[in-house]
Amino acid sequence: LVQGKTLAHILAARQSPQDELPRLLTIFEHVCQTLSYTHSCGVIHLDIKPANVMVGAFGEVHLMDWGLARASAALCVPTSLRDGNATSPADENAAEKLPGISSLDLAVDVPAGMIWGTPPYMSPEQARGHCADVRSDVFGLGGILCEILTGCAPFRGTNFLDVCFKAAQADLGDTYLKLIDSGADGVLVRLAMKCLAPDPDARPTDAGMVASELTLYLESLLRRAESDLERFFELSLDLFCIAGLDGFFRRVNSNFSRVLGYSDKELLSRPFLEFVHPDDRDQTLNVMSQLQLGEPVVQFQNRYSAADGTWRYFEWTAKSVPKDHIIFAVARDVTDRMR
Template structure:
């Protein structure tokens, strides 16, 4: 049963020899099914191709030939990251492809669910796609439709590219007129403009996919196809706003994606592998590395000016008196200045200002002690702007001080007169007054500072002058003034050493450092082939010819291809471990020599062919011109049921013009002239034979019927 004859909600039982299990998906030009091959007993995928071409159209055979040609080219691809094509055929005129079944979601399905990937996983997946593309490009095969829906993820960290050759079929003049082939968001600019494509178009599309996988955004967003195509051709890619949060280096991101998404192909990476090599540098840290031994000057934080506003009570005078009394021994006394509004005084605390703390409900006078010195805070950083000396409050002179001094003087004189010996009396010495204990000097400010240490990534061990102080992020609040050596250590990253200066001018600051990953140790590999002299490609990059000894590679799995002209390519994987040496031996199989069918003879453009499907692929077709009218003014009037016919043959040229008009069956001289004259004014779409415009002779019969 033909697929086209089934209702939309049913699937065919078989396609070719393959038993259909279930429908996997559908698109604009294809249906995909999971199927079972009873002959080989394996599960596979069957894709049917739909085009709106009438099967009786001369173009249908041309399409089938093109379909088989593109499928055969795609079938020659043998790569671990390309879906393998097993078979081609047609079922009741419906072409189909039987290919490898890969169980897993497409990248498009994963992105639609909002799934995000770590940069290292994206690079691992993109690297596999790049290997597949470089392999195909080395054989002059361009995919033309690299997009997330054509990338199948399986086994969590493996990926395969599907639909090689399908896009080129769609680009042929076989679809409906005006239909846009391909997905605009992933097209290269030259593809959007209908220009000739090469492998660099696929590299652009791969760059768009990598951009979206890393950032969750498309580089050329738009609300409709027109806006997308305009941005694609004329506007630079957007800048994602989450690069730092995703662990990506913005500067390197711009450099890599501005190149891979360049508007002109010559400005892009020459290979997909070269793009992936630079893409690895996008992952890293938020800050530029400071080196192994860097002196980092710690900048003090900018402190806001500290002010305290006191109400106009006697405590203001008390503070001024206390400040005046200590002015000789303390250089940094509290300075008082009138409030700009003239209502309340403002006391600005300087580097050595005394502090008065008023408890709720306490008397302002009781807050000032006569015997205990007030604590002196450490000096504020020099960035705090100095205030001008306070101006004494006008209208309140200090006359009481002079009065107090006079009273004390008179009291001293009276006391001396009382104690002075009189008239030979024994002099009794007054007891020596015990001096009060000296007021202790204010404590010097502490000579320590603070430092906040941050690293990307966090969790690094912090050693200050060789002493382990914890892990980042870390606040160090007791660093003595002077220079300190700060060492940062984290497993898997290069250690860093910084010299940090802490002083009174810079008592606090911050150290930010980006740690660099330790370069992985390499391993070796030997490559042999039988016969020797084969080219060796590792991850799509040519590295030499067999025999090749002790090639140094990064640890991990690498895609390997050993290729020699005249032999089938050998494709596999080499696993490299640090410090070890792998060995690969490839036995190459000769290619089967198939004699290609003889090329058809060239089209003879001087010959006039018959305008039939047997002689030409595309028939000549009338596109304009008026039909002949019966010359009732010059020819006998036709009675009811009476008819007269004229048969004419003529040649349609390669330009669609009519020439060599010949009357094959006459209807009378007047009628013949009218019909021939009308035909000479007709315009045709020229005929084609194997794509070449040719001349054809066609026959036209005009019949007039009396009414």
């Protein structure tokens, strides 16, 4: 039994589509990766929607409700082309690789004309009763991403038949406008619109391609965040450092050298207690004991020796991560204030 909240519940609880976007994109990435594996086994889910994604209390993500899932060979046409070659029919051991799915159910034929799926997220070919393949699942992924970015499913209407008609007609004009006006990153908007293309040939070939594009985007965000942090670390007027609970600086920004007159090498190669005024060392050791316990330090003052023989008063704010044995600290030079 999988416990947690469905993605549909999480999306409905938001105040705005911008809320929790990083978390939701991570959930979506997990869904794409799960579906990528499913497609590699020659199996199509056929009912991709937020209500079929369960998010556990610890962030685990499960793709649910495989009642409509079928082997590629059981559908009315082969699955999509990959790199110019037809993808393989269902893996003979697909049921073993996908726990909870019966090999007999996977083998049940889906005749042409049969309409399976959930209309607000259903691909146009499914809504028309035409042949479905892995790209129909890709459309469903686009539907999830669309709802993450805009708060709305791809197809909406006043009643069930109205939604079915819009899905069959691929009536996506309003959806595209909502995506464009969502304020979301253009990379995500373009990915959603590609997945929601009415023509299956215009969509990514399978969930693996969607997963790859999303992963590249998330990695670029991480690199950008690291670059911003680096810039902030160096451009700040305060003295930023990362230190170890072993009593050594691991990294200092350029302000340490500017204020104290030592090189980075000198600062990193000696225990930082050596720079502290002898009268302030016991207090500094007490503060280190607090940090070892994970207790934050605010507005602690001590004196550091400068290369010119003077003493500089520093006021510290620090937070430790005991399990990683590191301290993040910022100091302000308050020497002028103390005179």
